[in-house]
Each structure stands twice: as structure tokens, then as C-alpha cells.
Amino acid sequence: MHPPSTTSKRLHYSCLLALRRPCRPRRLDLSRFQSTAALGVRSHLPPDSVPDPKKPPQISDQEWELRTGRAIYIIQQTLPEFFNTGLVTSIDTTTGGPRQAHGTLNPLTTPSANPLETSTSPDNDVDSIYSSNVRLSYTPPVALPAPFPQTLHIEGMPMYIASSAFVRHTLNALYSDLKVVLNKVAVETPKSPAAGDPQLPLKPRPKSREKSLFVGLTATGLARVSGAAGEWEVNSTYTFSPLTGLIHIHTVNSIHPAPHQAVYHALRASLGNVFGGEPSRPGAAGAVEVPRGPADTASTQL
Numbered sequence: 001m002h003p004p005s006t007t008s009k010r011l012h013y014s015c016l017l018a019l020r021r022p023c024r025p026r027r028l029d030l031s032r033f034q035s036t037a038a039l040g041v042r043s044h045l046p047p048d049s050v051p052d053p054k055k056p057p058q059i060s061d062q063e064w065e066l067r068t069g070r071a072i073y074i075i076q077q078t079l080p081e082f083f084n085t086g087l088v089t090s091i092d093t094t095t096g097g098p099r100q101a102h103g104t105l106n107p108l109t110t111p112s113a114n115p116l117e118t119s120t121s122p123d124n125d126v127d128s129i130y131s132s133n134v135r136l137s138y139t140p141p142v143a144l145p146a147p148f149p150q151t152l153h154i155e156g157m158p159m160y161i162a163s164s165a166f167v168r169h170t171l172n173a174l175y176s177d178l179k180v181v182l183n184k185v186a187v188e189t190p191k192s193p194a195a196g197d198p199q200l201p202l203k204p205r206p207k208s209r210e211k212s213l214f215v216g217l218t219a220t221g222l223a224r225v226s227g228a229a230g231e232w233e234v235n236s237t238y239t240f241s242p243l244t245g246l247i248h249i250h251t252v253n254s255i256h257p258a259p260h261q262a263v264y265h266a267l268r269a270s271l272g273n274v275f276g277g278e279p280s281r282p283g284a285a286g287a288v289e290v291p292r293g294p295a296d297t298a299s300t301q302l
Contacts, residue, residue, distance in 0.1 A: 059245065064209060067245030071129035072213055075238065076185050079217060083171065083178040087164040089157075090128040131241055131248040134160050138252035144264060152264070154271075160250070162271055170266070175221030175230055183233075184216035209242035232257065 059067075070091060078088040136159075139151045154163060171178055190210050219232045233256045239249035 058243070061209075064242075064245040067127075067129070068211055068240050070127070071238070071240070071245075071247055072185075072187065074129055075213065075215065076182065079182060079215065080180045082164075082180050083168055083219075086168055087161060089130050089161070129247055130157060130160070131244060131246040132157050134246075134248055134250060136160055136163060136250045136252070138255070140264075141254075141258050144261060148264060148268075159271065163267070166267055166270055170263075171219075171221065174224060176224055178219065178221040181218045181220075182215065183218055184214065186214045188212045188214055188237075209240075209245075211240045213238040213240075 074088055074091060078085065133156055135153065135155045137151055137153045143150055154160065188211070190208055214235070214237050216233070216235045219234065221230050222228070223230060233254075235253040237249075237251045237253055238247045239251070240246065241248040
């Protein structure tokens, strides 16, 4: 029988030491996991693309109906008091009541004021019924001379608020006992398609987001100088955005009798060459589109 080799003795000795050594639990090295977290491994992954700040967020059909219904209610309730309270653009979510537009311009006392400086900053406690880029347009029955375009067209909440302030303060200066009476308020939606073959199964159709509000009103007042009665019939259409449910187009369909040409010159001078002259810089708040030819004029017909 051969004696054990030196290698066998060393192996035998190592086994004995391993059996006698107490068992100690291994520590888990968390540094590797922390490094993976630092590399972006998270339980909640971010969206694949960054949302576009210029694109309004998608809202549900229920929220869209709520916004349009709220706007219709505010317009119907507040227009008769326009010459007393001014333009109402939003509702206060804390009180539930209508809220007057901020920073309205009085062109009679501040003829050099800049309408773009009116306050239109967002408020978390206010739900506006108008889009920030709301458009107002009116086509006079008789074309105005240059530099006025065929269709008067402004865009943006600052200019929209300033133009409403101009109308209110100007008429209040010339007339007393001003009143507004609503003759017609009608919600206009696209008609449902005609029924097809009753034998065919009905397919669910996506909910339509086309809605506008027609408002016909009469404004009356007494001239402060002569005491003669004044009366104007105004028909307008408010169109709601299919994305946000806010009013994004306000078209004045008709004004009878039509405003005198001097009114447009006063409006243009008060609001900084609006409806004519050099157009505002691209992207500016309250930009004014000034058509310069037949093609441009046709594009502004709403």
C-alpha cells in the first residue's frame, strides 16, 4: 500500500478546516443594483415621447360636453349685462360663479395703451370658456377702403378682450341706458345620417365633437347728446374646438345697421393699427392676420 502523497495530505487538511469553520451568511452587494437604477432602470417607465406643449391634451367626451355646456350657460346668462359688467370669459371653480375678464382696456381714457398688455395669465381656480387663440371675424356688408381687408380678423385673447372693451366703453360714452336682449339662442350640431337598411347591424359611431352656438341679440340705448333712441341687431356664431371644448372661433354674422366707417378707424387707432397696417410678428400673443390679396381674404372667411 503506497503512502499518501503530499497533494492528498493538503487536500485532506483543507477539508477538515472547512468542516470546522462556522458558516457565515454572505452579504448581498447592493451597489450593483444601485448602479442599474442610476442607469435608468425604474419601476415606472416614462412615456416614449415627450408631450408637445403646443398640442392641447386630449379630454374625454364627458369633459368636452361639460365645457361646451358651461360656455353656453355663461354666454346666455351674462350677455344681457355686457354693458354693465363687461365680457365674462370664465367661471370661478371655488364659487361656481361667472368671472369677468381681467385687464380690460378703456380706449377712451388710455388711447395709447397696448392691448397686448392685458392680463390673461392662467389661473388654477378659473376655467376659461375661450381658447387662448380665439379668433374674431366680421365681414362688413360694404367693403372698406384700404388698408382695411374685406374681412376684419383678429386672433388671441388679449385682442379679443380689448376689442370687447372698446365696444363697451365707446357705446357707454355715446349712449345711456344701454340694454341687451337675447332674441335667439340655439345650439347647432351636425344632423344625424339617414337611417340605412334595417336588416344591417347597427355599428357604433364615434361621438361627434362639432357644436356651435348661434346668438341673436338686440342692443338699445339713448344718445347722450340728442336723446334719440339707438338700436342694433347683432347675430353671432360661437364655434367650439373639437379638441378642447373651448370657444375658438367667434364669427359676427351681421350687424344692422352696420357700423359707420369712423368706428373702424377709431378701433384701428385704439388697438394699435389692428385690421390694417403692418402685421404683428409671427408667434406674438394676440397676433392679427391682415389679408393682402383676394387669396388671403378668402382664407379668412370663416
